[in-house]
Amino acid sequence: MTLFGWTLPQSSTGRSAIVAPPPWHYSGEIIAVDFSAPVEAMAELLPEGMKPDPEGACSVVFADWCSSSDHDDRVLADPGVGQYHEAYVLLHAIRGGKNVGRVPFIWVDSELSLLRGQIQGFPKKLGQIAMTRPVELGRGGVRKAAGSRFSAHATSHGRRVLTATVTLERVADRLPRAATLPLVHTRLFPAIDRPEPAVHELQFGSITGFECGPVHTGPGMLVLGAIEYEELDELGPLKVGAGYVFSMAFSVLGGKVEAL
Amino acid sequence: MTLFGWTLPQSSTGRSAIVAPPPWHYSGEIIAVDFSAPVEAMAELLPEGMKPDPEGACSVVFADWCSSSDHDDRVLADPGVGQYHEAYVLLHAIRGGKNVGRVPFIWVDSELSLLRGQIQGFPKKLGQIAMTRPVELGRGGVRKAAGSRFSAHATSHGRRVLTATVTLERVADRLPRAATLPLVHTRLFPAIDRPEPAVHELQFGSITGFECGPVHTGPGMLVLGAIEYEELDELGPLKVGAGYVFSMAFSVLGGKVEAL
């Protein structure tokens, strides 16, 4: 029987596959904090051809995503499938004279996002992520407005890897760089019959429909945790900068690749 | 040493206790579906002195809560503590000639909510709950507006116990009854040295600051799952009615009790 499915598991219908092909659509609530790190430490995490931002600019980004898929209605329909949280470190870098972003470490709390990310070259691991979400009424939470404090944290392998806070002061007049840098990923899939990888290439996402709501900003707080499974501590000592809270949306149509 | 703490664990400072005393504040996003069940089945789940609504009116309510506590700043500050999801069955009932609500089954995904609920007489169990949340931008999710479909489900012990959908058609001109019925709970804490309970009493919450946003409504869909740990199936066969999506907030100041 010819089996179908963009990913495993395949079947005669294709409907068991974890991931359907793009287009994929994303609508998210973002909490981000800028920081600067020693450029030598950043360099240890950048692939050949990419140099650290000379000022050592970096960001930590938390996102509470709703996602959908043109080829799989269940992603939008089932909140247990399309919704997830994500937390990542973003190194601001330069490649071929252009500003780009590189994600050395990222955690998500969803199987779909984990595997969809690996296909794009996001080095996703599983984590437990919590983020302040604004409320519309009452005293149980905070509004997305000046004076509110938004917090977020991520845990992986039972260790707190990221803890961030932003105290909102005003609406910024431009987007944070963390929202605008085009990301350069590495797609990597090992072979099982030889040491060389089966797939090893740079990936540049084809993004469309980018939208951003008002960007609330104020002083940030950030702690990177020490953990035996990640080299987060290579990025210290940190100098923490501004934080941001905003809505963001875009679609991924696929990507371009370049051999490594 | 005199140890402090409204609940366990107690310590010399009291800061380890899981739950601090009220006031507690709640701000939530609600997805609810009305249904009617055989009144005999409802009666099997109601304590003495309470009769089923003669029409067999019942509701299922999902809530995405942010909560805070006047005596514990961490509940608001840490999104991993104050935020949680909840799903419950609500029987519309009559007690002493008045309309009241009774919650025979409820699931939450938070330790704090589980124990805070047990203290109030909510019969909370742990569950995994997912709810559609509206998005502000883009195509990754839906808006809280006519035409959108909101879904929610709850799983306990690896079994899907509740699955609900509401397709929004219009803004209702009044609150759903599920939001207005005063709840009558049973506080129950066993003794360990004798068969009779140490605490067994009715509890009526002291609620203040009740607010409700626009109530979006439309046809509902609901499935109650069979599970060996709950008597949900006693409530079938169901007749499913309207669904509702709205924001809600209130504060709990404590409660009154009445001996059983």
Place this chain on the structure above:
Amino acid sequence: MTLFGWTLPQSSTGRSAIVAPPPWHYSGEIIAVDFSAPVEAMAELLPEGMKPDPEGACSVVFADWCSSSDHDDRVLADPGVGQYHEAYVLLHAIRGGKNVGRVPFIWVDSELSLLRGQIQGFPKKLGQIAMTRPVELGRGGVRKAAGSRFSAHATSHGRRVLTATVTLERVADRLPRAATLPLVHTRLFPAIDRPEPAVHELQFGSITGFECGPVHTGPGMLVLGAIEYEELDELGPLKVGAGYVFSMAFSVLGGKVEAL
């Protein structure tokens, strides 16, 4: 309708209740590490009438439990209900001239255990716990034998609270004190209509059928993590002692109480 159930939820049959009354039976695999702490720090966690062991003796105990219940067949039959992991701190103490044990902090990964524990006065919180389990064949794990290293860790609220290791050297000629100290608990259930607790009493478990297998012992390693929700750090600086790996079983018939 008269509703039944030793705990909530109650119903006409009683079969929805989370916890059935004792007898309860426990069979577990234990990883424990002794340590000593400053006696002043221990005193901050002991109730009136209990004094710290003069040497500052304490233990950390991890347990991989299978449990069953005489009045609920599902606990034994469903591995998702009766099985769970537990991790706790044990203070060696003196009460009325006798050696006793006191558990100021404990984490479990099961709803049943959380609530069954609260009823006995164990101050249980939810946590994520991992423990080395011995294997019978092959190279995927270690044997319960000299030379093997057993590890265990517990995480609560996204923070590692306990990390322990024991390197087995020999079979001990007697039980570790952590297995033999009778525990003194505090049962505490708040009132909702007044500040004073509804239940506040010491609890002494009625234990029968205690069994212990060979106790493998060797040097221990232990780290208590700093966390905003527990006063673990009050117990430092630690002096870490021996570790133990053994099987243990007993039954709980109920308990005796004493007013506080």
Place this chain on the structure above:
Amino acid sequence: MTLFGWTLPQSSTGRSAIVAPPPWHYSGEIIAVDFSAPVEAMAELLPEGMKPDPEGACSVVFADWCSSSDHDDRVLADPGVGQYHEAYVLLHAIRGGKNVGRVPFIWVDSELSLLRGQIQGFPKKLGQIAMTRPVELGRGGVRKAAGSRFSAHATSHGRRVLTATVTLERVADRLPRAATLPLVHTRLFPAIDRPEPAVHELQFGSITGFECGPVHTGPGMLVLGAIEYEELDELGPLKVGAGYVFSMAFSVLGGKVEAL
């Protein structure tokens, strides 16, 4: 910088990668149940070149694994990394005149296993899995001996997908076929810049050090759950056969591949 790591995330040291290359070692406790399904239904899940066993023989296998990795000490040392549960459906099939096994659906509760499996062509998804484990002492659990009942279940996306029970009667005189069939997997990694997959090939594991302990057997019970994310229901109606409880160990050295 040249970045290292057999999988993502890569870094200058390689120690952040989720998966290290083989050899990998596995020691597990198995609960399995044989069943037969309509051969047409099995054919819908088999790739070209493979035919269903003419009797419709299939199995469901649950495994409680400890694993280790020659190139990553942390897998053995950290019980939160190397240990996991797995549940899968195994179709008995024929390829090129030989008996082989094919795994159309499989769930695990570990990130490491999920990705290590995808590399081998196991179509792993995340799930919640519980299995009876035997106890050494006391009444909290059962012994691996005649008269004991072992149970296991798996949940994915909040739906119970597999529920199995084996009541032990005797020690079998040979291995169950589920333990001996060589598995044929499909390695599949999508391209992001074109519809055709980047990797699509059959994989045959290179297994060594296979060991099996005494095989306890008796009548089995099995329920395959309906779920919108898997085609389990294609395999009904089932005829359930014998069940097995045994220890098993082996090592994976890598694999051979064949183009598709």
